[in-house]
Amino acid sequence: MNAALPLRAQPDAASDGRMAAARHAFSAPERVPLRPEERAALAADAEPALRHEGHKLARWTLGAGPRVLLVHGWNSRGAHLLGFVQPLVAAGFSVTLFDLPGHGDSGGHAASVVHAARALRAVAADIGEVHAVISHSMGSAAALLAFAHGLRVQRSVHLAGPSSLTPMVKGLAAMHGLGPADAAAFAGWVEGFIGTRMGCVDLERLLPGLRHPGLIVHDAEDRTVPFAASTALHAAWPGSQLERVTGLGHRRLLIDADVIARSTAFIASPNLP
Structure with a gap:
């Protein structure tokens, strides 16, 4: 009798499924629709979409004065930072918020922090001069990468963002x-x-872009992005301030009146010689 042939290794379907899920989670954000109140707040302020890498970037600008760009995070959209708009406009700034690739009303399906950084730089280049950036979560990492690749601002605020x-x-x-x-x-x-x-x-490669004052705000019990990411950023950034908050988690930073007021005051404060 012939010896039994060894069984050919079979693909691990469970492993393949886990890999596919990880890839999807990294590259395919959820497209969150505008809520009615957000749509009403932005209805009169839409700008022509910016063409970027074959897709449109939806954007809105409110107010007049030095420009502040608002950068949202993963599975979010620009309208989620609307709480910052009126305080900044009242302080004398114009504010542009936009939807990152694959998010909100912008085109595309694939996204990442690198895609987001390129989009941020494209919006900033179209504006011409940006005074400051306020960014949340993945948007903060995108801003750090954009700074490292040449985007210059006077100040920036980073809310619960990864640093590497x-x-x-x-x-x-x-x-x-x-x-x-x-x-x-x-x-x-x-x-x-x-x-x-x-x-x-990663942070060590992003340091050359950190030439301006920065405010870092993070909840120490954030379950989405660890507080250690902000402590590392603060330790590596001589011109930064770190403010630890409690009870806000990862997203409630965006609607907290004190966080909004402190961010606005920081953006409005003059740079020291």
């Missing part, structure tokens, strides 16, 4: 139950998707 991509990718792999080999494969896929090494989006 590598630990976020590792955390996403762990969240989806990827073992060491699959986690390494996932990291390689990420680098192919964003078109650069993950290390190029």
